[in-house]
Amino acid sequence: MSKIVIPDSVLKVSGLGKIYGPITDGAIERTGSHVGTARDYQTGSIVAAWDVNFEVAAGEALGIVGESGSGKSTVLRCIAGDIDSSAGDVRLATFENGESNLLSLDAATRRKMRIDQVSVVYQDPAEGLALGVTAGGNIADPLTAAGWRNFEGIRARARDLLQRTEVPLDRMDDIVRSFSGGMRQRVQIARALANNPRLVLLDEPTTGLDASVAAGVLDLIRGLLEEFELAAIVVSHDFSVIEMLTERCIVMHHGRVVENALTDQLLEDPHHPYSQKLVSAARA
């Protein structure tokens, strides 16, 4: 695996691991890419991710690819603090001067971090949005959490974000439940950007959308990543998404990172046998 040196990384993930079920001696050896399973036959535990290391620089988008169940979402959710991790150290340079391990924050601090440092865009917009609240209200939520108290100021900011994410402004005061899937996803992205976060985590942001809508959302994300100089992690099992959004990516297989490469290099010349399989399947 070629080592890539990242200058000025914003995010540094070291030794991240997550095991569902009892953690016993030898569980790591009994699972992984080389064994061909993430499930420890002795205990039934799932080693969903183990020994995951990577860095992301400002303005850079890192991709995570791999088949279904390989641990992509797990890695993302551990970093976001949606689930507790079993091992690892994650530093965000802009959060508490990079002195805190994001994985060991108490719940209150973690929520604070999620207000203006780290945002998540979930595959299912219902997870990231309050469906019974208007599009504007969904954006007002992180804004008021960050201390915004001016009604017209909040309206203006929401309008601006919805415009950038191409949500029709005349729908701003409608509840999100009345929106189509693509529109919901755009509102979710608008909301995620509300407080200019340093890091955006996107989990399959276009899965479930039809091809033309997906293309629009991808265009949008790419534009926003550039415009805001965001650090981002994009999880997808779809290489076209990864190709479009990221310069660099990691490949996961049964909970382990099997390759860490520049995206175009990976697509041209994958090293790991599993990556080769994955790329050739995608090319077919």
Place this chain on the structure above:
Amino acid sequence: MTMNAVYNGSNLDSIVGEDPGIPFALLDEESKREIRRALLHAVCVPGYQVPFGSREMPVARGWGSGGLQITLAIVGKTDIVKVIDQGDDEGVNAVNLRRLVVTSTGIEESSEVVESTIIQSRHRIPEDEMINSHTLVLQVPVPEPLRGVERDMRELARMHAEADYSRMWVSLYEDKVRNGVITQTTGYPCLVNGRYVVATTPIPRWDIPRLHDSQFLTLFGAGREKRVYAIPPYTLVEPLTFEDVPFEVEQANGARCRLCSSSESFLVESPGTNGDAGTWTCSDTAWCRARRLK
């Protein structure tokens, strides 16, 4: 299993007999002490809802049992009590609660704010000026200001602990967007001392400014929900509203009290019949009467 009391036969007979022989201020001393401890806690952490072992009172839960417990826990032999409901000393509930306080303590009652030391109220703050020597006891049916946005008590506890009130703000935002105005009526949510959001019993918005930087101590008692909270004198009390959406008290559009012709008090409407226009009177009956006598 714990037995709460042990009687012998003769004791029981005295209970079953004519005179129940109730203690001063109804509650046993232990209970009063416990409630006072909770109140001290509440005063020290303004706006924080302090759980307490609410006792069953001779009035039903929801009928002022929380306010009554506070009054009975703090009342001394020289106190003078005023009790109002909707601003009226003569409302049946006010009469009943006052009767309980007075008969169980032997203290004096008054309808005059200036004479009183403890003012127990449901839904109003008296119009008269209240000063340091007054304690206002408000009866609270629903102490949880966030219940409209969250039902789960574990989550509610977390939101208060972290001062995570953004969903409350979103509900105000949504209200304004949908209705053009903030439609919250009584019990307007306020931020106390910059820290805790409280439910202001349901007093009208008219009374909210009185809570801010007041000279008097306000104690809130929710008997059914088993919590007390407090706004100590000279405490910052801010109704939750946006900087550019002024907090509005109730408007009566130039209406005047038909008895004292006041337009500067909280007025309640009596609807007209047969197409006649309705009339207005002061909700605070003692204040209205004093004005007429002047």
Place this chain on the structure above:
Amino acid sequence: MGYAAARGGLTAIRNAEDLVRTLRDMDESEQIELDQFIGRLRLLVDRIMGEAGMWEPRLAALAIRQAEGDHIESVHLLRAYKSTLPRIASTEPIHVDDMRLLRRVVPAFREPGGPQILGRSTDYSARMLDPRSGSGATASLEPEVATHVADNSSSVQTNTPRLMNVLRDMDLLTDRRRTDDPEPFDITRTPARPPAPRSARLSSMARAETGALLNQWYRNILGPDGYLHEVTLGEVRHGELPIRIKHPYTNGSVSIGSLRVTEVEAIEDLNGVDEDRDRFDIGYGLCLGHNERKAIAMANLDIACHRDGSKSSLEQSILLTTDGLDSAGFLEHLKLPHYVTFRSMMERKIAVRNARPSVQKGDKA
């Protein structure tokens, strides 16, 4: 002190109270004596004592008579009275195996260890109105019944084996006995709020309004958001327990009487992914007096709440919505004057109307 106003409110209240007394006490029939409630409305007295959390048949009878049989009102009278009393002592822990059995049913086995005692029960009686009931003409002369009545207990010894122990010996019971021995949560001194210890849930249910608990159980079986799994009953017991306190001077254990309880152990089939699937678990119910409906509902809700592991709102429902005085008081408070709040509501209705864009106002016109 100055009290200028006419005292119309007080007069009205006094008149209402007078009317209650007159209608209740001046009836032509004879006054019902307290002993008659205790002797002839036994189940009602038991239920009231259970919901009041107070074992005192004479006071319960008095409360029922005063409240004209309104059971929530009766419980209210007893609990409000209790608020005036100091707490003199706490009893020593009671071992439920010391129960003198009046009834024991074990549906889970035909021949459990120890006896099945049908005892006093109408479970298998045809529900037919009987004009002779209560007249004395129906009393039995069967010697066995006569002994039961005379002793107010069966001849059965205490320490009847429990199904729970049988299952445990067969290694069919998941073991969640704890070795620390925390004081039980006192719901009369600290409000029980989720997440609460099991003892708080059990005490709340023991004092709950019987109908509310029954409904809680049934809506969790059949309602749209049910969390219950139907249990198999291991033990349904009704019997008498001795009460002892530590003597304040001698420190010796002194018996101060006894009370009756209903006790239920409910066997639950564990089938969850994370559960001990080759074993059973047990839910527990115990309440004052003879009230099997309540104890069974309690046992099933106890185990359901444990299995739920505070994932759902079941615990909050149990702790916060089953108390009869809470729910009845809050419902009835709607009868109080609300004209200040209503005035404020009307004012906002007008404000909303005025804030509407004029186009819409035009629509209405």
